[in-house]
Amino acid sequence: MGLLNPLNLLYALSLAALVAIYLRALSRPTLEVSSLMLFEEVPAPVAKSRLLRVDRFFWLEALALGALTFAVAGLYLRVHQPVGRNHRRALVFDLGAAMGATDDDGSAHPGSRLDEARGIAEKIIANAPVGDRFTVSGYALEAETIHAPGGDPHEARDALAALAPQAVAARPAALRAALMRARGADQIDLFADRPPSAAAIDDAGLAGRLNFHQVGAPAPNLAIVSLDAGVPHSTVGRCVVRNFSNRPQYCDLVIEAAGREVFHSTLIAEPRAEIVVPFGPLPAGGLVKARITSHDALAADNQRFAFAPSIAQAHALVLSRDAAVRDDLARIVLAINPNFMVTAADPLRPGSFNPSQHFDLAVIHDNAGRGVNADARLLIFPEPPLNGSKLPQLVPVTGSVTLAEMQEREGSGSLSAPVLLGPARILALPPWMEPLARGVSVGEHQSFPLAAFGYDGNVAVGVLAFDVRDHLLLDPDRMDALVTAIDLLHRLVAPRDVLIEPTGAFVTATAGAHPRLRAPDGATRVLTPDQWGRVRFRTLQAGRYLITNDGPAVAVYANYYDAGESDLSTPAGVAAATSPSAPTATAGAARLTVEPIAIPLIVLALIALLVESVMLAQRAIRWRTARV
């Protein structure tokens, strides 16, 4: 028992006011009469006159005032309350790709690991006392609350049924966020296939309240790590398959190109080893799909998509005043697609290229590239506007820095070590472009885009803000610059109606009016395009997303692979060794809680006042007068 605010006990001075009222009551109307002998037979209560009238009314009013005083002061009780009675319980689920894995033994839990977790959670809900409130939340890339706190078990079960694994790896940050959200609960049940880190639990302050339910058993899994379609008619493609099991596994691998099976073989993968499967060269460009048809625990990593460049001869223009840059860029363009006919030209030399020629790709370095007719443009180190020039720039340049460094890049996030670049231009990206890499000027903190991509109408436009002189793109210490350039070139030469993205990435696609998105599981939803007709969504399932609209459809192929998430062979014992000691079962234990008793005190005061009112009413009726 204690008081939240003992200062509020000063309200007990109101008892003095009550005493004063009763003293004042002594001065009730005094009537002077000739003699008391005339009132000897009056049937009135004879009260002895004294300083303070301590009658039943006084005690009732003192009780009411005392109760209200303690209520205001915040009187509370420390009670040992058993867990599970009118408690808030949080059910937190790992929704990473591994939770979709199925155990191949087929004995205990024929469904997925998420199904097993769902079953445990349903038992918890069924065995919970009436009045317990459940929150259902999940985490993978981000933490999300599936079901807000509620006492209806049916709604909680419906929320459990709505849980679905995502083809992404569960991020530790998402786990921390989910635990932080759930820390308001009295008991937290975490369902995952691997124990959380002790740091995550300590950060959320859940020691003693977390029940960890590890679901799933070690299972063999084969995953397609990567797929390189190669160049049709030129180079072979490669498919890398990894065996995460501690035993050799059979693997039926099928590779299809343009809807036709180009490779089908049964392979034996060594324990925890990768096998590189060459195929091709492909007879034609287009979509290439590799899939493992043999059964394993996780299906999300059993397929992968790639795009083979077209076999049609394409023309590319590399425009730069620097011969070394022209040479480097031409090599990179040819590396992406050997079928390119590359024209390297110096803009200062008239006639170095035919302005009327149509190019499929133009790589323009330190130049405006006016007069170039191309379907796709890659602007590298864009030229700033000339003094007095009023010609509009495709990508406006607002300034320049002498030494820039790359700090983050799409696909990798923040780089572990910034990549030191050379001079760079500061760009004012038009709204139809999206940055792919950002950096800062050395010694400053204001970041600016270093790479961007977008569609200006039907023209694909990419931009690299940094200079690539001095063989920067071929410097092995600055591979991120090369990867960024290659990624941009891939985007520039890729068809607009076929996109291949990793799962978990935000996909931006150009769609017409009224676009609808059909996910790999068949679910359909309506997308809202922006003013440039682009839609943006996140791929959380592996497979093909199809954006349909009034015009041509756009297909987005999502590839999933995560070495940590796909490794299902980690035995529980090993996992437990790294698990925190705190998450132990606490169900059924009594917990010391603080129970404010303001409401009972107020009710007590009201009852006291009510009883006094009844007594006064009875007296008024008995004496037939209102002055009682």
Place this chain on the structure above:
Amino acid sequence: MLEARAFEPAFLQKLDGLVLGTRRARTQRAGQRVVGRHQGGGIEPENFREYSPGDDLRFLDWNAYARLDDLTIRTFRAERQLEITIMIDASASMAVPADDDKLGLALTLGAGLAFIGMNENDPVRLVAFAGRRAGTRIETTPFRRRRETYIDFRPFVSTLKSGGETRISDAVGELLQERRAPGMVIVISDYLVSPGDYEEALGRLLGVGHEVKALHVMGDREATGNYPPGAYRVRDSESGEFRDVVFGPAAAHACRRRAADHAERLSAFCTRRGIMYAPAFGVSHLDDIMAREFPRLGVIN
């Protein structure tokens, strides 16, 4: 104030011609006077007798002594008169309830009776009594006979204040110390004392030969118990004691019953002892009391 009515011409005009009822013989005037046998200092000769030592030489018949040489004393027929003492209770209880104005009623009645007594040239005096810590306080006016001097009672009547306890027996005892001839004593009071007190007082007056009349004064409110309803603390105006009382219909009934019992007991005592008892309840009934009730009860004729 009600006592002011006692000197209003209209009120006195109603009392003109009334005579106090008495069982004693009295000197009558203008055919109404009754000649008594009492020898005294009148002007009408009655007889002669031999002188004896100690007789007043003023009444020696010198002519008879000259002619007969005998000492002869002339005696005269004395006029028979009735001394009327009107005792008015001036205790604190006569002032409450304030709106009842019992003291005013008592003073008006007393003055009115005094005026009636003066109609017969009887000597009349007013006596106010009230108990004090130091003893009973008695305020007395001189005897007045002629109606012309009735106005001399006005300062006494108009300035009399109530206060103190009701001690009738003490007041009577103090009054009797004067050792005057028996006359008529009219005691006007609310008699809110113990029965023993007023019984002793009235008995002592009877014992010395006074003709006693008891006028019982009560207010309208205390006689009917018509107090405002509610919870009160009532205070005894004389003893100062308090008591919590809740007024209502039941309390009013109890008060009426208690007042009636009190009056009944006093009336029974007076009847038993040959004392004329006359209730005078309520100021509003003053005219009826004087014009109807007192003649009916024989207080006045």
